[in-house]
Amino acid sequence: MNALKLILLVAVIWLPTVFFFSKSTPPEVQENYVEMEDQVFELQKSLRMLQEMNRDLKYKLKELVLEEETAREVTLKKRKGMWSKHSYNAGEYERGRRKLERGLWEILISLSLNDSVRSTNYREHTENKLVSLLATSSKLDLITDRKKSSLRSITDIIQKELNTSQHIDDCSKVKFLGCSLPGSCGFGCQVHHLTYCLLVAFASSRVLVIRKNAWGYHREGWAGAFHPPSTCQLPEEVNWSTKESKATDERSPAPSVNSLETPFSDQKFFSLDPIMTSSYRPDYLPLSIPKPVADQLIALHSNPPVFFIGQFARFILNPKPSLQKFVDISASQVPFNSGPIVGVHVRRTDKIDWKEAKYHPVSEYMRWCEIYFQIQERRLKHPLRRKVYVASDDPSVIREIREKYPNYDVFGDVAFAESAQNHSGRYSERSLRGLVTDVFLLSKCDYLVCGLSSHLCRLAYELMQVVHDGDAGDRVRSLDEMYYFGGQHPHEYVAIEEHTPQYSKEISLEIGDVIEFKTNLWNGYFEGGGEVENCGISCFGEIFEIFSMK
Known part of the structure; x- marks a missing residue:
C-alpha cells in the first residue's frame, strides 16, 4: 500500500512536468515522455494486480x-x-435411574468384599435387599x-x-x-x-x-x-516405515509430542x-x-x-466366509434365544505368570453369575435355568465349572482353551478360530463376567454394544479393572454435590471439582490420579462421569 502511494505521488508531480516540457521539446522527446507515461500506468496496473494476488495468498494461507x-x-x-x-x-429421569443402579451395585460389591462387615446374617440380608432393589431398578426403564x-x-x-x-x-x-x-x-x-x-x-x-x-x-x-x-x-511405490516402537503400560496415556x-x-x-x-x-x-x-x-x-x-x-x-461359517456353527450349539445366558471369560496363563493381572478363583466369577440370575428371577418373577458360556485359555476352568456347579448348563469348547494354553500353539489358525468364536459368542451373551484388564474381555464388551439392541453398557461385571482403551484420555468425574470425607482414605469434594480416576478398586473405593488419592463409597453418589465431546 505504501508503494502504491509513492507511485501516485510521483505520477502527480511527473505528469504536469511532462505537460510543461512538452510545449518546448522536440517531437522525438515528447514521444519518450508519452512512452514513460504509459509505463507508469502499466506499473500502477501491475501493482493493483499484485495487491489482489497478495490478498488471495493471505486467504489461501489462512485456509491451509x-x-x-x-x-x-x-x-x-x-x-x-x-x-x-x-x-x-x-432428561433427569434417565440420569437418575443410572445413578441409582450404579450406586446399588457399588454398595453390593463393597458389602460382598469388605471383611469389616463381620455379621454374615446382616450381610446376606442386605445383599438380598439390594438384589431386590436392582431388579426394581431395571423395571424403571419404561x-x-x-x-x-x-x-x-x-x-x-x-x-x-x-x-x-x-x-x-x-x-x-x-x-x-x-x-x-x-x-x-x-x-x-x-x-x-x-x-x-x-x-x-x-x-x-x-x-x-x-x-x-x-x-x-x-x-x-x-x-x-x-x-x-x-x-x-x-x-506399490509407497514405502512403509520400518521403525519399531517400544511397548509401555497401556493404561497410562502416552506423552504428547508435537x-x-x-x-x-x-x-x-x-x-x-x-x-x-x-x-x-x-x-x-x-x-x-x-x-x-x-x-x-x-x-x-x-x-x-x-x-x-x-x-x-x-x-x-x-470374518471371511469360511471363518464366519465356523463361528455360526459354534453359535448354533448355544441356546442364546431361550432365556438369559452369562458369558464368563477367565484369563490365566501369561496374564498371571507375567503379573499383568491378579489370580481370581472360579468361585468369584460364578458368584456374580448367580447374583445376575437372582436379579433376573426377581424381575421376571419365575425361576430360570442357569446357563453360562465359558471362554478361557486354561482347559481346567471349563472342567471345574462343570464339576462344581451341576445346576448350571455350561457351554464352551475345551479345544479352544487347549489351543490358547501353550504359547507355541497360541499363534496358529486353529487358535485364531477359537479366539474369534469366543469373542463373538461372549458378545452375544446377556451378561459378561470377566476381568477388563484382558483385551479379549474388553473386546467382547465393546462388541456387545453393537450385537444387542438397546443399552448394554451395564452388562458387565469386572473382577479387576474398570473399562479402559489403551492410550486413552483419562476417566473424568465431576462433583455434583459437596462431600465431607467419612474415612481417612477419602478426599473432600466441592461442587464442580473434576477428578481423574485410574481404576475402580472394587472395594468401595476409586483410585485417583494426580493429587487425588481415593474417593470412597460414601462419595460415589456425589460424582458423575463426564465425557469429552470432539
Whole structure:
C-alpha cells in the first residue's frame, strides 16, 4: 500500500512536468515522455494486480492453517445432520435411574468384599435387599423400546458411514492411512490397535490399509481371515516405515509430542504408530465421543465411549466366509434365544505368570453369575435355568465349572482353551478360530463376567454394544479393572454435590471439582490420579462421569 502511494505521488508531480516540457521539446522527446507515461500506468496496473494476488495468498494461507479444523467441522456437521434425526432426550429421569443402579451395585460389591462387615446374617440380608432393589431398578426403564430403536438407528448410520468412507469408487483420489499389526501382543491387543487406526482414518477422511506382512495367526496375514477394511489398494511405490516402537503400560496415556505432520496433512500416505508409542495424540481419542451424536448417546447409553468404540471394532472384525461359517456353527450349539445366558471369560496363563493381572478363583466369577440370575428371577418373577458360556485359555476352568456347579448348563469348547494354553500353539489358525468364536459368542451373551484388564474381555464388551439392541453398557461385571482403551484420555468425574470425607482414605469434594480416576478398586473405593488419592463409597453418589465431546 505504501508503494502504491509513492507511485501516485510521483505520477502527480511527473505528469504536469511532462505537460510543461512538452510545449518546448522536440517531437522525438515528447514521444519518450508519452512512452514513460504509459509505463507508469502499466506499473500502477501491475501493482493493483499484485495487491489482489497478495490478498488471495493471505486467504489461501489462512485456509491451509485451518485446514484440519475446517475439514473436521465439515465432517462433523454432515454427521450431525444424519445423527440428529434420531435424537432422544431422556432428561433427569434417565440420569437418575443410572445413578441409582450404579450406586446399588457399588454398595453390593463393597458389602460382598469388605471383611469389616463381620455379621454374615446382616450381610446376606442386605445383599438380598439390594438384589431386590436392582431388579426394581431395571423395571424403571419404561422407555426401552424407544431407546432400542434410537440406538439401532445410530448404529446403522455409523456402520453405513464407515462403509462409505472406506469403500471409494475412485481410489486414485484417496489418501491412505497405513497400519501394521504389532507382533508383540496377542489377538485382542492387535484388534484394538486396528480399531484405533480406523478411528484416526475416519476422523481424517483417509482410507485404512493394513500392512501385508507376516501374521502369526494366519499364513496369509490379516486378509487371510478377515475382509480388509477398504477395497482400495495402496500404490506399490509407497514405502512403509520400518521403525519399531517400544511397548509401555497401556493404561497410562502416552506423552504428547508435537509433530509437523498429522493424518490431516496433505501427504498421500501416513503411517500410524501404535497408540501407546505414537506422537500423534488427537483430542478425539477414546474416551471422547463425537459432538454430532454426543447428546443422543449420553441420553441413550450408560457408557457412550464403549458404544462408539464398539462400532469401529465391529467394522474391523469382519470374518471371511469360511471363518464366519465356523463361528455360526459354534453359535448354533448355544441356546442364546431361550432365556438369559452369562458369558464368563477367565484369563490365566501369561496374564498371571507375567503379573499383568491378579489370580481370581472360579468361585468369584460364578458368584456374580448367580447374583445376575437372582436379579433376573426377581424381575421376571419365575425361576430360570442357569446357563453360562465359558471362554478361557486354561482347559481346567471349563472342567471345574462343570464339576462344581451341576445346576448350571455350561457351554464352551475345551479345544479352544487347549489351543490358547501353550504359547507355541497360541499363534496358529486353529487358535485364531477359537479366539474369534469366543469373542463373538461372549458378545452375544446377556451378561459378561470377566476381568477388563484382558483385551479379549474388553473386546467382547465393546462388541456387545453393537450385537444387542438397546443399552448394554451395564452388562458387565469386572473382577479387576474398570473399562479402559489403551492410550486413552483419562476417566473424568465431576462433583455434583459437596462431600465431607467419612474415612481417612477419602478426599473432600466441592461442587464442580473434576477428578481423574485410574481404576475402580472394587472395594468401595476409586483410585485417583494426580493429587487425588481415593474417593470412597460414601462419595460415589456425589460424582458423575463426564465425557469429552470432539
